Amino acid sequence: MTTFADLGLSEDILRAIQDVGYTTPTPVQEQAIPIVLMMRDLLAVAQTGTGKTAGFVLPMLEILGAGRARARMPRSLILEPTRELAAQVAENFEIYGKYHKLSMARLTGGEMMDEQIRLLDRGVDVLIATPGRMLDLFERGKILLSDIKIFVIDEADRMLDMGFIPDIERIAKALPPMKQTLFFSATMPPEIRKLADKFLSNPKTVTVSPPSSTNVNVIQKFIEVPQNNDWLKRETLRHLLKSDAVKNAFIFCNRKRDVADLHKSLVKHGFNAGALHGDMEQSERTATLDKFRKGEISLLVCSDVAARGLDIDAVSHVFNFDVPFNAEDYVHRIGRTGRAGLSGTAYTLTTPDDAKQISAIEHLIKKTIDREKVEGLGEPMPDQGRRKPDHRDRRPNSDKRGGDKRGRDRNRDSNRQPRHQEPRQEAPRSETPLPETAQALRPVAAQPQNEKQAAAFDDDLPAFLRRPPASIK
Numbered sequence: 001m002t003t004f005a006d007l008g009l010s011e012d013i014l015r016a017i018q019d020v021g022y023t024t025p026t027p028v029q030e031q032a033i034p035i036v037l038m039m040r041d042l043l044a045v046a047q048t049g050t051g052k053t054a055g056f057v058l059p060m061l062e063i064l065g066a067g068r069a070r071a072r073m074p075r076s077l078i079l080e081p082t083r084e085l086a087a088q089v090a091e092n093f094e095i096y097g098k099y100h101k102l103s104m105a106r107l108t109g110g111e112m113m114d115e116q117i118r119l120l121d122r123g124v125d126v127l128i129a130t131p132g133r134m135l136d137l138f139e140r141g142k143i144l145l146s147d148i149k150i151f152v153i154d155e156a157d158r159m160l161d162m163g164f165i166p167d168i169e170r171i172a173k174a175l176p177p178m179k180q181t182l183f184f185s186a187t188m189p190p191e192i193r194k195l196a197d198k199f200l201s202n203p204k205t206v207t208v209s210p211p212s213s214t215n216v217n218v219i220q221k222f223i224e225v226p227q228n229n230d231w232l233k234r235e236t237l238r239h240l241l242k243s244d245a246v247k248n249a250f251i252f253c254n255r256k257r258d259v260a261d262l263h264k265s266l267v268k269h270g271f272n273a274g275a276l277h278g279d280m281e282q283s284e285r286t287a288t289l290d291k292f293r294k295g296e297i298s299l300l301v302c303s304d305v306a307a308r309g310l311d312i313d314a315v316s317h318v319f320n321f322d323v324p325f326n327a328e329d330y331v332h333r334i335g336r337t338g339r340a341g342l343s344g345t346a347y348t349l350t351t352p353d354d355a356k357q358i359s360a361i362e363h364l365i366k367k368t369i370d371r372e373k374v375e376g377l378g379e380p381m382p383d384q385g386r387r388k389p390d391h392r393d394r395r396p397n398s399d400k401r402g403g404d405k406r407g408r409d410r411n412r413d414s415n416r417q418p419r420h421q422e423p424r425q426e427a428p429r430s431e432t433p434l435p436e437t438a439q440a441l442r443p444v445a446a447q448p449q450n451e452k453q454a455a456a457f458d459d460d461l462p463a464f465l466r467r468p469p470a471s472i473k
């Protein structure tokens, strides 16, 4: 079996990989890493979930480790279609590059430009950007692209869908001719193939199959919440936590702010919960994970980014408090349970607003998931807990840009319309009731430590407004 050491990575990187807990390279890593280290152009047909990010981040660290950055002249450029993906790649650099002294900047919409410019001025080795913000700063003369040695285009087919290709072409024109280009796409339709031919020079090709199947050991259910209402969702979650045999669980939110809010609410209700989000110090993160591993914390509220790379066996449940934006993330999330031959349960809270994402999930996993409802939960007051549309309510294809007043630019990363929609299937409904046992079972570790305290601290509604015990139908 191939090991990371066999791929030609140096000691510092191997140590960081070991710290994360990976034992063997994934197929895309096994094939791509040696090609990148040979400084060849790469065309990789691989999507999220295959380990492709480490497939380019690890060898990039190796190559860039040798040089030094100069002010305003980044040495590598990675283009991502969304802020979320840019954040994930940045986190990968932090995790695997912890024994390196490489500097990094992220240029994405919706963030203060001044801070981004300050970082660039100091000189960065790795620049991770969405195309619109990148081009904007380049055209303002804040950045010089003539020292780019490695150019990565990630998720090319999504870039095409989001209308970013003309921006990418303009950026590519500003890059030096002598560079290494790595091109990743989940699919390879003719338009992408043409684009790859244009950008790549004598590339090596790697193709790996997507992780589109879910583990048969995992029972999956969609729990329908009648409104997109935070209070109702939290109440539903609490009900599930109490009524199913939850030994321990990952609870996923789409946004890191929601991770913090939900964590606070669960603790207030007496649940033994911790949180993992992108803004935490590494030491805090490690301590929380240790507690979860040892069973001192039974519920871990987290974002996709924060939960990356976590390899923890014997997790009884996964709860998707939010339906993930990307169907592939659903497969990753629920893959955190039912590991090592054990069985697991994955509940996803769905609201009428999630119809598109739900059918994308079912389309990807080629399976219809049972729907259930929790009946009899207290009705929230009008507008109680109703999620207000705000800056956090962005979808991956609406990479809005903050601090940017120029009309021309406002249209760039923001409000992109997909060029074509993915085929959507209307999923047939099934109202299978939850087995009796699930209703009867009481949680083991996840049960509120003090139910009285939980009632007293109900964060959203006075007790008299709440209805008698709920049941799952």
Ligand code: AMP
Residues within 6 Å of the ligand: 022, 023, 024, 025, 026, 029, 047, 048, 049, 050, 051, 052, 053, 054, 307, 308, 309, 310, 332
């Ligand atoms: P990606 O396809 O890059 O989005 O990665 C998908 C997931 O696989 C992430 O959670 C990674 O942390 C994880 N991962 C990447 N490489 C490995 C590996 N060699 N072994 C186990 N998990 C990995």
